[in-house]
Amino acid sequence: MTIDITSAAIAAKAASKRLAIFDQRAKNDALERMATALEVSSAGLMAENRQDVENAKTQVTAGALSSAALARLTLTPEKILQMSASVRAVRALEDPVGRILLQSELDEGLELKKISCPFGVIAAIVEARPDAVVQLSALALKSGNALMIKAGAEIGRTASAIVALLSQAAESVGEAPASAFTHVEGREAARELLALHEYVDLMIPRGSAELVRFVSTHTRIPVLGHADGVCHIYVDAAANREMAISLILDSKTQAPSTCNAVETVLVDAAIAGEFLPLLVDALHAHKVKTRGCAMTRSVCRQQMEAVAQDEWRLEYGDLTLAIRVVNGLHGALDHIEGFGSHHTDCIVTDDRSAAERFLREVDSAGVFHNVSTRFSDGYRYGFGAEVGISTGKLHARGPVGLEGLVTYKYVLSGKGHCVSQYSGPGARRFQHEMNLS
Amino acid sequence: MTIDITSAAIAAKAASKRLAIFDQRAKNDALERMATALEVSSAGLMAENRQDVENAKTQVTAGALSSAALARLTLTPEKILQMSASVRAVRALEDPVGRILLQSELDEGLELKKISCPFGVIAAIVEARPDAVVQLSALALKSGNALMIKAGAEIGRTASAIVALLSQAAESVGEAPASAFTHVEGREAARELLALHEYVDLMIPRGSAELVRFVSTHTRIPVLGHADGVCHIYVDAAANREMAISLILDSKTQAPSTCNAVETVLVDAAIAGEFLPLLVDALHAHKVKTRGCAMTRSVCRQQMEAVAQDEWRLEYGDLTLAIRVVNGLHGALDHIEGFGSHHTDCIVTDDRSAAERFLREVDSAGVFHNVSTRFSDGYRYGFGAEVGISTGKLHARGPVGLEGLVTYKYVLSGKGHCVSQYSGPGARRFQHEMNLS
Numbered sequence: 001m002t003i004d005i006t007s008a009a010i011a012a013k014a015a016s017k018r019l020a021i022f023d024q025r026a027k028n029d030a031l032e033r034m035a036t037a038l039e040v041s042s043a044g045l046m047a048e049n050r051q052d053v054e055n056a057k058t059q060v061t062a063g064a065l066s067s068a069a070l071a072r073l074t075l076t077p078e079k080i081l082q083m084s085a086s087v088r089a090v091r092a093l094e095d096p097v098g099r100i101l102l103q104s105e106l107d108e109g110l111e112l113k114k115i116s117c118p119f120g121v122i123a124a125i126v127e128a129r130p131d132a133v134v135q136l137s138a139l140a141l142k143s144g145n146a147l148m149i150k151a152g153a154e155i156g157r158t159a160s161a162i163v164a165l166l167s168q169a170a171e172s173v174g175e176a177p178a179s180a181f182t183h184v185e186g187r188e189a190a191r192e193l194l195a196l197h198e199y200v201d202l203m204i205p206r207g208s209a210e211l212v213r214f215v216s217t218h219t220r221i222p223v224l225g226h227a228d229g230v231c232h233i234y235v236d237a238a239a240n241r242e243m244a245i246s247l248i249l250d251s252k253t254q255a256p257s258t259c260n261a262v263e264t265v266l267v268d269a270a271i272a273g274e275f276l277p278l279l280v281d282a283l284h285a286h287k288v289k290t291r292g293c294a295m296t297r298s299v300c301r302q303q304m305e306a307v308a309q310d311e312w313r314l315e316y317g318d319l320t321l322a323i324r325v326v327n328g329l330h331g332a333l334d335h336i337e338g339f340g341s342h343h344t345d346c347i348v349t350d351d352r353s354a355a356e357r358f359l360r361e362v363d364s365a366g367v368f369h370n371v372s373t374r375f376s377d378g379y380r381y382g383f384g385a386e387v388g389i390s391t392g393k394l395h396a397r398g399p400v401g402l403e404g405l406v407t408y409k410y411v412l413s414g415k416g417h418c419v420s421q422y423s424g425p426g427a428r429r430f431q432h433e434m435n436l437s
Numbered sequence: 438m439t440i441d442i443t444s445a446a447i448a449a450k451a452a453s454k455r456l457a458i459f460d461q462r463a464k465n466d467a468l469e470r471m472a473t474a475l476e477v478s479s480a481g482l483m484a485e486n487r488q489d490v491e492n493a494k495t496q497v498t499a500g501a502l503s504s505a506a507l508a509r510l511t512l513t514p515e516k517i518l519q520m521s522a523s524v525r526a527v528r529a530l531e532d533p534v535g536r537i538l539l540q541s542e543l544d545e546g547l548e549l550k551k552i553s554c555p556f557g558v559i560a561a562i563v564e565a566r567p568d569a570v571v572q573l574s575a576l577a578l579k580s581g582n583a584l585m586i587k588a589g590a591e592i593g594r595t596a597s598a599i600v601a602l603l604s605q606a607a608e609s610v611g612e613a614p615a616s617a618f619t620h621v622e623g624r625e626a627a628r629e630l631l632a633l634h635e636y637v638d639l640m641i642p643r644g645s646a647e648l649v650r651f652v653s654t655h656t657r658i659p660v661l662g663h664a665d666g667v668c669h670i671y672v673d674a675a676a677n678r679e680m681a682i683s684l685i686l687d688s689k690t691q692a693p694s695t696c697n698a699v700e701t702v703l704v705d706a707a708i709a710g711e712f713l714p715l716l717v718d719a720l721h722a723h724k725v726k727t728r729g730c731a732m733t734r735s736v737c738r739q740q741m742e743a744v745a746q747d748e749w750r751l752e753y754g755d756l757t758l759a760i761r762v763v764n765g766l767h768g769a770l771d772h773i774e775g776f777g778s779h780h781t782d783c784i785v786t787d788d789r790s791a792a793e794r795f796l797r798e799v800d801s802a803g804v805f806h807n808v809s810t811r812f813s814d815g816y817r818y819g820f821g822a823e824v825g826i827s828t829g830k831l832h833a834r835g836p837v838g839l840e841g842l843v844t845y846k847y848v849l850s851g852k853g854h855c856v857s858q859y860s861g862p863g864a865r866r867f868q869h870e871m872n873l874s
Contacts, residue, residue: 017774021797104819110808112818120800220654337454360458363557371547381549382541 005192009121009148009199011179016120016146016201018177024095027142030170031091034138035084037169038162042080048161049075049130056128056154065154068257073128073155083134090138097144118144120201123184123193124387125215127207128152133159136204137166137181139387146177148193148200150184152207159183194219206388209315225388228341229259230315231373234332234358235279236349237270243370244275244348245282248321250372251346253286257317259389260344260366260376264312264322266332272325273299280304280323288319295325312339329354333361343389344368344376365389442629446558446585446636448616453557453583453638455614461532464579467607468528471575472521474606475599479517485598486512486567493591502591505694510565510592520571527575534581555581557638560621560630561824562652564644565589570596573641574603574618576824583614585630585637587621589644596620631656643825646752662825665778666696667752668810671769671795672716673786674707680807681712681785682719685758687809688783690723694754696826697781697803697813701749701759703769709762710736717741717760725756732762749776766791770798780826781805781813802826 022030038045053074059065102114122145126132133151140147151159163183170180184190193200197220204224205215216223233251235244251262267276272295280290280302291305307322312335314322326332329347336345344366347358355369366376378386459467475482490511496502539551559582563569570588577584588596600620607617621627630637634657641661642652653660670688672681688699704713709732717727717739728742744759749772751759763769766784773782781803784795792806803813815823 017798021794106812106817106819110812117797217657357458360554361454375543375547380543382543 005184005189006196006199008179008182008184009193009196012121012146012148012182013199015177015179016118016144018175019141019144019146019180020097020118020120022144022176026173026176027095027144028091030141030173030176031087031138033169033172034141034166035087035091037165038080038084038087038134041165042077045080045130045158045161045165046075046077049073049155049158052155052158059154069128069154073130073152073158075130075158079131083131086131086135087138090135090142093142095142121146121148121199122202122204123148123150123196123200123221124204125150125190125206125211126152126204128154130155130158130162132206133162134166136387137163141170141180145202146180146182148182148184150190150193153187156185160185191218194221197221204387224390226259226341226343226390228313228315229261229343229389230264230313230339230341231260231262231343231376232264232266232332232336232340232345233262233373234266234326234329234336234345234347235268235271235275236329236332236347236351236354237268238351238354239268239271239348240350241271241275241278245279247346247348247370247372248279249282249286249288251374252283252288252321253319254372254374256319258374259315260373261317262321262346262373263315264324264335264339266324266326266335267296268328268332269295269325270328272296276300276323276325277302283321286319288321291320291322293324296323299325313341315341329357333358336362336364340364344373346371346373442621442626443633443636445616445619445621446630446633449558449583449585449619450636452614452616453555453581455612456578456581456583456617457534457555457557459581459613463610463613464532464581465528467578467610467613468524468575470606470609471578471603472524472528474602475517475521475524475571478602479514482517482567482595482598482602483512483514486510486592486595489592489595496591506565506591510567510589510595512567512595516568520568523568523572524575527572527579530579532579558583558585558636559639559641560585560587560633560637560658561641562587562627562643562648563589563641565591567592567595567599569643570599571603573824574600578607578617582639583617583619585619585621587627587630590624593622597622628655631658634658641824661827663696663778663780663827665750665752666698666780666826667701667750667776667778668697668699668780668813669701669703669769669773669777669782670699670810671703671763671766671773671782671784672705672708672712673766673769673784673788673791674705675788675791676705676708676785677787678708678712678715682716684783684785684807684809685716686719686723686725688811689720689725689758690756691809691811693756695811696752697810698754699758699783699810700752701761701772701776703761703763703772704733705765705769706732706762707765709733713737713760713762714739720758723756725758728757728759730761733760736762750778752778766794770795773799773801777801781810783808783810 056070060070099116100113104112106112122140124136160183163181167181170176171178200221203221205212209228212225233248248265276299280300283290291307326335342364345362345364346368347355349355359367493507497507536553537550541549543549559577561573597620600618604618607613608615637658640658642649646665649662670685685702713736717737720727728744763772779801782799782801783805784792786792796804
């Protein structure tokens with residue numbers, strides 16, 4: 001079936017108007033029905049998924065897909081239960097819509113409120129992961145937005161089945177609109193979506209850096225996300241050595257393919273001679289391949305590849321780590337400014353003032369002190385769930401949960417007030433009784 | 438003198454690092470010196486301005502510049518005092534940097550803070566108004582950002598003198614960086630600026646809709662602003678007629694060239710026959726030219742032009758008003774969604790539930806009830822000053838003051854915490870003690 005993507009976007013826009021005025025109870029009711037539907041239709045979903053899995057297996061055999069990717073796209077009854085649990089977790093979050101962010105009586109009877117409200121239509125392009133489809137659907141509904149979602153082609157049948165199931169469940173709630181969720185199939189449709197800035201209010205691309213960059217440069221729709229996750233750990237002269245090694249191992253090996261894994265370790269020249277051989281031993285013992293600057297390679301007895309100047313920007317995404325000796329805190333700040341991706345960067349030190357300077361001066365969405373870069377995550381931050389991590393500075397930065405899916409508007413109520421009353425001789429004065437809540 | 442714009446942007450970036458850690462006292466000290474410098478150098482500024490004014494006068498004679506524009510670019514000793522007062526008004530505002538927006542103890546000793554921080558380098562393109570140059574400079578400094586500013590060519594000498602003066606004053610404060618302010622001269626330099634996304638963090642274009650659209654489509658730098666201000670007033674059947682007329686007159690005539698002036702009035706068909714002739718009489722008495730839909734023209738005895746379908750998107754910017762009869766609230770919502778610019782829209786009604794629906798459903802930065810659209814303004818909202826009004830939904834929406842010039846980052850401090858402690862058997866649980874402040 002070919003979807004006319006413009007008609008679908010117009011329907012989504014109409015749905016978003018209804019969703020925007022959906023109250024908390026109706027939204028939670030819909031979410032509960034969505035969770036139940038996943039459980040009740042578990043067998044049906046598994047059947048659809050089996051066909052995707054069969055196709056994916058031939059791709060694995062052909063070397064076109066990793067076995068890790070195959071595992072992620074394969075449904076099991078347990079995974080379906082986790083998916084319904086994730087919907088109920090979003091249900092349990094506070095409603096992000098209609099919050100009064102600021103309230104001010106500008107003058108007698110002239111009241112200003114800044115209120116959170118949905119974006120409208122969100123378009124998401126996600127990996128071949130059924131759980132991502134479910135989680136984004138739940139977050140979109142709770143935040144009062146309509147969702148158009150394109151999942152990785154490998155889960156075409158599964159995603160279609162999930163979206164149909166969730167739509168049916170959500171639409172069974174009284175006054176719920178049709179087209180709250182739309183499954184976008186095929187690359188061509190996704191590409192056409194990029195031109196629909198008249199109807200789509202926010203674009204969330206997830207996946208490779210190439211995908212994110214392509215989307216960012218081919219649409220006028222605001223894009224929420226990040227292309228690169230080149231995270232750094234700087235080991236200061238005043239670092240606890242054992243802590244530094246343990247944090248680097250965690251940041252690199254706990255999940256090497258994630259965007260918040262560390263890619264480059266910077267070491268203060270003052271401790272390079274004693275610290276680097278210990279660090280490299282520990283890394284090699286954990287199967288991490290190291291690459292280094294000239295100084296690193298000269299102080300370590302272990303063999304390693306050199307890093308060319310333009311390679312400091314690399315996001316390895318595997319068990320490879322680049323190491324560079326820098327001239328103290330200043331050198332670390334320069335390197336991070338020059339080669340970083342403004343995602344998450346960490347300093348390891350017991351020197352309070354060095355830590356404070358690093359936290360203040362590094363211009364990244366996450367600036368960490370004595371912790372693993374892997375903490376840069378919506379769930380760990382306590383946001384319940386995230387749609388992605390934004391390295392943009394406008395509006396949403398760092399891990400983005402429900403809060404990042406809403407914006408606000410100013411609601412002004414009065415009794416016929418005119419601006420002319422506030423200018424010229426005998427002008428009324430504003431009171432500006434402001435409350436921040 | 439030709440500026441190498443890339444070198445200037447690199448210098449501004451370096452300055453922004455210093456400004457970001459400037460404390461409140463130093464910033465206020467610099468602002469006081471800037472205010473004083475304007476007063477002390479009043480005569481010098483006037484002399485530079487006189488040459489701009491002479492050139493501008495020949496343009497007025499040639500019909501290339503309005504006399505209103507000439508008046509705006511002409512300095513007087515009183516205007517210079519107003520400019521220094523505006524700097525002191527910004528000085529009096531609370532420091533927007535370093536505010537803790539959210540604080541959460543994720544676990545024992547693992548503390549998360551969400552903190553406001555500057556963007557870095559802001560580039561602004563503003564009208565030929567000396568006061569705009571001064572106000573943006575003050576706002577940028579207070580928010581800890583470096584500013585690169587291009588003003589309308591008509592005030593080239595004046596803007597250059599102001600920026601030099603303010604720079605000197607700011608740099609006289611201990612440890613203040615050079616290049617906090619950069620004057621960008623010439624169209625070519627401004628165009629080059631658009632390519633410098635590596636150094637410039639935020640772009641603020643002000644002026645014509647064409648300028649804003651050109652900037653938005655020719656840069657990868659996030660753009661803060663709005664192209665069009667097509668504001669609507671919907672007069673509901675349950676409106677107080679006198680109030681409606683007074684609000685429409687204020688919204689159209691108080692300052693017709695501003696973006697928050699009303700362009701289109703929508704009238705409920707149920708009252709069109711009795712209300713429209715009264716409204717049009719009042720408008721004509723105030724020299725407002727009216728244009729109307731077929732229904733408007735048929736119920737009014739007064740002559741007026743028809744409005745073609747695509748003309749409902751027009752921003753007149755003068756004493757012209759378009760009038761359309763709509764089928765109740767639903768018709769008004771449809772018209773605003775189809776032809777509006779998401780800036781500011783108002784309903785006039787005594788019907789509480791109609792007002793609530795309008796305020797909830799209209800997707801604009803300002804949604805008003807029984808007040809003039811001209812209130813959509815940072816000063817009137819109590820923000821002290823504004824850099825512009827954003828119709829974007831990412832981050833900044835509505836009038837943007839100091840708050841819109843800062844973003845936040847997550848600061849995480851711990852004692853060597855690893856993510857692996859939080860997964861697998863015997864995993865530690867997060868506490869997520871969250872405080873919103």
